[in-house]
Amino acid sequence: MPEAGNTGTSVGEAAVRAPKKQEAVPGLALGLALLSAGPVVILALLIVVLSFLSPYFLTGRNLSNILAQTAVISVVAMGQHLVILTRGIDLSVGSNVALASVVGALSFHAGAPAFLVIAVMVACGAAVGAINGLFYVFGRLPHPFIITLATLSIAKGLALQLADGRAIPGMPDAIDALGREAVWGLPGSVFVVAGVAAVLFAMAKTMVWGRWIYAVGGRPDAALRMGIPVSWVLVSVYVISGLCAGIGAVILAGRTDAGSPLFGNLLELDTIAAVIIGGASFLGGRGHLGHALIGAIMIGVIRNALNLLNVNVFFQLIVIGVVIVIAVESDVLRNYLEGRVRVMQAGRQS
Amino acid sequence: MPEAGNTGTSVGEAAVRAPKKQEAVPGLALGLALLSAGPVVILALLIVVLSFLSPYFLTGRNLSNILAQTAVISVVAMGQHLVILTRGIDLSVGSNVALASVVGALSFHAGAPAFLVIAVMVACGAAVGAINGLFYVFGRLPHPFIITLATLSIAKGLALQLADGRAIPGMPDAIDALGREAVWGLPGSVFVVAGVAAVLFAMAKTMVWGRWIYAVGGRPDAALRMGIPVSWVLVSVYVISGLCAGIGAVILAGRTDAGSPLFGNLLELDTIAAVIIGGASFLGGRGHLGHALIGAIMIGVIRNALNLLNVNVFFQLIVIGVVIVIAVESDVLRNYLEGRVRVMQAGRQS
Amino acid sequence: ADKIKVGLITKFPVPFYSTMEDAAKKYAAAHPEVQLVTGQGQAATDIEGQIALIESMITQGVKGLAITPVDPTVAPTLDKAVAAGIKVVLVDNGIPDWKGQTALVSTNNLNGGKIAGEYLKTVLKSGDKIGILQGVPGVPALDDRVTGMMEGLGDVKVEVVGKGATNCTLELGTSVTEDILTANPDLKAIYAACGPPIPGAVKSISNAGIGNDKIILVGFDACCGEIEAIKSGAEDASVAQFPAKMGELGIDTVVKAIRGEPVEANVDTGAGLVTLQNVKDFE
Amino acid sequence: MSAVPAGVDHAATAAEYPVLAVRGATKRFGSVVALDDVSIEVRRGEILGLLGDNGAGKSTLTKCISGVHQLDAGAILLDGAPTQIRSPADARFAGIETVYQDLALFDNLTPGQNFFAGRELAGPQWLPRGMRFLQQRRMDAETRVLLANLKVTLPRLDAVVAMMSGGQRQAIAVARSTVFARKVVILDEPTAALGLRESRQVLNLVATLRDQGNAVILITHNMEHVVELADRAVVLRQGRKVGELVPTKDNKQELVSMIVGA
Amino acid sequence: MSAVPAGVDHAATAAEYPVLAVRGATKRFGSVVALDDVSIEVRRGEILGLLGDNGAGKSTLTKCISGVHQLDAGAILLDGAPTQIRSPADARFAGIETVYQDLALFDNLTPGQNFFAGRELAGPQWLPRGMRFLQQRRMDAETRVLLANLKVTLPRLDAVVAMMSGGQRQAIAVARSTVFARKVVILDEPTAALGLRESRQVLNLVATLRDQGNAVILITHNMEHVVELADRAVVLRQGRKVGELVPTKDNKQELVSMIVGA
């Protein structure tokens, strides 16, 4: 509940001596504010370090590039985030992007107008998501890993079959526009990401459905007992994850002016990593949509910097691994320090 | 505890009217025995179907091939199984196989004798596993996903760097022998798999350590409170998973007479799928080593049959997905039927 | 003096592209006025990785770019490079219907496949059974090698009895060969669309107890243990492309284009068949 | 401490037929017979004590009524009509609220979010349930009123339930059931983890629920509470119903013998 | 039911200095002060009742003693010597057994496996602990004896604990602590979910633990149990120690006022 920390004490009798805000120690408070800003801090640190390493890093053009490069991971990671919130996993997102883009390209070549092509891609993504969700829930599968692994394989096979193994060039102009610069030097895709983030954020925060997702992730059996339609909540997150994959396909299609069965290679690992770097837990019910976004951008920033620094691929793999560990360990440290500072602050005030 | 079902009632007073074994209804009992045989049944069904589809499927040579082809997945899946029992995941196994094989090949070319080459590969695998475990536990990471994703990347990069991106042909003869036929038309690798399975099975069943794994997976906080050295149990399963990857590298090196940085591609997904098809749960504490083995063989059988039937590559992906779903759904159905039959049986006897 | 900054982007870490990169670096070392920036994707299918690489090359202000494009999907990003005044030279394979390039430095994979097909035509007859070890599903350059081979066979109508994806890896080369041999004891030939699976195929054939001379094995790339296999007689032939030549000529063409010198639109780096007879020349 | 209304008065005000009746309930888990031909009924404005030793089948019976388990045999009648209760949602929809023995709290949510889980105050009404917008202000306000009424002391309202003490958790679970009580309220050992004051408050609450016209099923091991509140008591032993009587101070010992079977 | 030994006699037999003493214990969770300068001590052969309303800090105090939490300030003395208890393993090693309020059972293990979790009977002794071989037969036999002594009724010994009733689970958790009790036994509301007979058995068990020379800390909300068993009672309120006295039938009301702070 979005209330101030000490409202609770007004209920019944004061159970604890709540710290009074005005007594806060300035130094500590500042440190605490910094520390509790979370993954953002780690991202900021990363950016500072990188801007020293490469003169190109902080140029407007490069920042715009980074946003364009992370657009797909970002959108898909947000869907993945919802799935992980319910203790699930969606391995099919990458293939789903590929299939949706191929289906979109085919429909364009069959003469569909731009809006229809977009609708077809998004619907195709959502359909794969629906299959995941429905099989998982109503097929009583023990874990979504299996069904999403199966659709990973099936969607990839279908995409290859439909496209006859090749990329299909050509996309309506409205979609291509997403890859071009739009406003403030930013590509159109960035605004799509922002839009999706805003909508999902609003839905998760203000709608009953959002509350249910946390309940289902927190304790599925209790959610059932409380009469929450657990099955449908679960189906819904897979549909939305698929939908996000569909939107990812649109963005990628705009960026490449094509649909391709090779799209989305290893996207499942990237998006899951983004979500986990962002601080969600596989045990469900914990995590914040915005952090998943930051996780995605962090991955994009690292990749971009390695390219700028002209690091060889072999070495890139090593560096990416090391940086991911450092990023997560910094977050662990940050969390620990935050806890310590809070206790110190409480101690001084009491 | 390996006791008969109704010992419990001898304690204190009889709480329930336990079914008496001798009254068992023969028809039901047979059905129940069949149903409760678990994943084996599904595998058997699969084999029956496939032997109708291809005349070559049931030939001795092909069965020997299947075992050889699944040797690596099987060994690595057993390590993965232990990790998943503790609610973890090991994404690094594939890269680990690659790195171990490369390190082994390099040590062979540097003049090491066969036993040393094998030791180097296994040790290299275990070392990567140890890094996973130590970072996860003592780095206080929220989930092993991150660190094993990082070592996936790092080990791959290292392997590529060390091997300069190419396969390194040449392995000592003792290792190559694993790829050749040994006894009864079976390749040596099959006996390695059997040996590893026997040792791990015995360890998990008869050693305190095995019990601890189930306790840690069942409820980590309680395990800590009961004084179980949770940290070391966790580290141990990652080390063993890495060790299994090292053994997998030995087998693969024997099969191909080379070490290669491209080995083990997507092995993490295959082994996790094997474990889950085998009936383990991501929520930890449940599952059986033998079932993971069956899951691995099931995947191998499907791939083999598709090759035998000359199914087109694109279509293979689709079929693999569909068959995986069917296999798991059959298991769900089997479980359900088993429960029903048990209740029926209890009903008739009371 | 102002250095000429050029970029080279190759597909992914396999020996073929490493050789290309090495040759380009050697060229740069011999020409001090050329500053070379290299980049490589992570996998044969790493479209987004390649796009990101092109974008960072633009950011770094290269004047020219030599690239082995994954597939047509990178065209719009290359358009951006062209719009930024960068000379783009495609290496190894082209992009159908894309006109932005200054030049194409390649051997045609289709033609390479034809060379293999023509060789097979001399040793096979209609009705013979052949198995194919495909590369990575969906990678056009690799698919072309198979298509080309079939074209090369011309009027010899062989029966393709087994086709499997190897992802150009050793391990899958082994398994897929095993299974094709199991299902087709009377197999006459195996053709592989890339080099890495070949040693695996060789091993499977010998494990199955089939003599060297019983099965014709033809590969592509002449890399990754193929030379040894040809020398031992286990492999009968392989199509060699010349990645070093591609790397060198690729950079050379870019540099010339930047300097405003005339360049050929199509630079053919050629392909040849490696057999036991001429294998010495390829070591 | 407020005075406790005497329970027996209210039996008279009960409606003609029972609001909830269970007939011939049987439930097996594998070879364990948890319920064996058990029948109970409870009327509006009545508190039924459900007694029995550990493992007697009390929780199983309540879970069958609240839709968590399905009966193997037997019927559940609501207001005299046989009703299929296929899921907890069915039960809640039919007006049956349950405080489970394991509390069924969401550790990752705040007390307020727990109260309204599955019954969020939201609008507009014409939207499907899941898509309505949360009326956070109203829920916060009601949470505060509710806790104040129950006199439950919580350290903070915006902390998640995971960090609360055992008794605080129990109090939250009981409070939750009162929010939507309409017809039948089942409480499975609601005072087990509670302190003196909190126990008293919950007992008062049970009486209030009864006074509001609910039929209440109260499971407890505490004989004092049974005598004080229950209008009737049903005793289970090893899955069978072994007795039913009106508990008074004087037949307490009889009840105890029934429970332990001696 | 066996006769309950009168508790007070045993206070006399207690050793000179306390086997466990906590001095000035303070523990904060964020801004919540769960313990504020609490000192207690308990001797061999003595039962210390630890009382207080929900959220008073009882469980927190026991968790600090058994190594689950670390004190922010204060010291723990074992046999008079200041001891650092850094982990539950430390505590168990030092001879402190705990029955947690949330039971800390492994749902996926059988009762017997639960009893011996972390203390498996295994050999040979020269191997490191984790690598010893389980002596399954011995553990099975001891499990049976243990359950028979406690007169706990379990449906089957080879079923996992997940399926047991609330009271059966509690009984298993209490039984577990008795297997290895050597010095100090802490029981956090051990009878909360128990039926009459089972409660009686647990109380007898607590007395037995005391008679065996353990120092016992018993947390409960049940005044009868406190009066019956405890040699001394310490009362916490809002994290502070507000009183300590020898509980008798006559000062029960005094205790209650201390607890609720009225």
Ligand SMILES: Nc1ncnc2c1ncn2[C@@H]1O[C@H](COP(=O)(O)OP(=O)(O)OP(=O)(O)O)[C@@H](O)[C@H]1O
């Ligand atoms: N891990 C924790 N994090 C934050 N706050 C906690 C934590 N554990 C306990 N608390 C808080 O500390 C206070 C004391 O809790 P504690 O569990 O010790 O109470 P208790 O006396 O055992 O109560 P009960 O009788 O209800 O079990 C409570 O306000 C509780 O919310």
Ligand SMILES: Nc1ncnc2c1ncn2[C@@H]1O[C@H](COP(=O)(O)OP(=O)(O)OP(=O)(O)O)[C@@H](O)[C@H]1O
């Ligand atoms: N899901 C289940 N699977 C298997 N057996 C179960 C399950 N639930 C309960 N049982 C068994 O059914 C019997 C009755 O259990 P139930 O929980 O109804 O008892 P109870 O009367 O509520 O006891 P308590 O007072 O201890 O809570 C017990 O023997 C228990 O082990």
Ligand SMILES: [Mg+2]
């Ligand atoms: Mg119960």
Ligand SMILES: [Mg+2]
């Ligand atoms: Mg407590």
